[in-house]
Amino acid sequence: MKKNKSVIIGSGRLGASIAAMLSDIGNDVVIIDKDDTSFRKLADTFGGYDVIGDATDLSILENEALIKEAKEVIITTDSDNVNLFIAHLCFYIIDVPNIYVRLSDVDKGKLIKNTTIQAIYPFILSIDEFMNMRGLNHHENSHS
Amino acid sequence: MKIVIANGTHEADFIIKKFKKDKHKLIVINSDKDFGNYISSSNRLPVIFGDPSKAYVLEDAEAWDADVFIALSTNDIDNYVACITAKKLFNIKRVVSVVRNPKRVDLFKTLGIDSVICSTYLLGESIKNESIIEDFIKTISIENEKIVITELIIEKQCLIVNQKIRNANIPQYLNISCIYREPEVIIANGDTIILPNDKLVIATTPEHHLEAIEFIQRKEIPHAS
Secondary structure, three states: OOOOEEEEEOOOHHHHHHHHHHHHOOOEEEEEEOOHHHHHHOOOOOOOEEEEOOOOOHHHHHHHOOHHHEEEEEEOOOOHHHHHHHHHHHHHHHOOOEEEEEOOOHHHHHHHOOOOOEEEOHHHHHHHHHHHHOOOOHHHHHHO | OEEEEEOOOHHHHHHHHHHHHOOOEEEEEEOOHHHHHHHHHHHOOOEEEOOOOOHHHHHHOOOOOOOEEEEOOOOHHHHHHHHHHHHHHHOOOEEEEEOOOOOHHHHHHHOOOOEEEOHHHHHHHHHHHHHHOOOOOEEEEEOOOOEEEEEEEOOOOEOOOOOEHHHOOOOOOEEEEEEEEOOEEEEOOOOOEOOOOOEEEEEEOHHHHHHHHHHHOOEOOOOOO
């Protein structure tokens, strides 16, 4: 059976939007947040499941979110340390095939070296966007 | 030894005082400015202010190549990240984390934290050890519970009494490491003879623990007269 399940951790703006998008294109989506009021950010059309719980707890991930069946996990809580810990759990213990994590602190990226965990850095995206707007390619510039 | 103490309140203060007496090189990091100042003045040493789960704070603290890193905050996850940062990026040999949630003890160890301390977990383990085995047996586990060391008192009816260890058919899974016989400690070898009232210190694996205790304590079956 082909896995079609996505687990989203953290129902902030980013998490809730990704959940809605993946649900719209037909993925089986579970979203976890420790605060049930966060699910208000989910669109009315969201067709997945929400789980209230602490995703740093392995039993919540395994028993409530059934993460072992997931093809991907997207980790977007507002704490870098929590995100990094859950990413390590998903990589080293649960063995989720695709892991995406948001990290505000670029330094924390060093702690996912030699893994398949992929990080989204809002800081780098903002710098890139700024450089684009200003019409300057800083990658080229820094190599010259 | 170079020891980094990251966060914590009164327990940090206690550990600092203890280590300072032993003349270790201490690096103290605390994210609470007030408590940091208190530790600094009461122990007369500099305290680095900052979040120890951030690499630049450990850099400012010059934590490289320390022997031990101890994370004492009340947030388990912050302690995990601080320890992993210390280990992976600062080449610190041994990282120790305190945790509140006992379910995280084994998890953190699997993820690479060398030593995880949880008071609830320790309490549970010691109650378990006290209750399984009769009270004159003391047990400790080391190396993530892969080795169990037990102290046993030998009664005179035990079959093992008055025999050389070599001749006692000791099973493979059990090692008699040393014998406490008032007032001396004997490092056991094949020629050592076990006497009544000896205190044996034995090492086994957890799987064979109870079997080993049973073996040592086998007694003569009284003959029907």
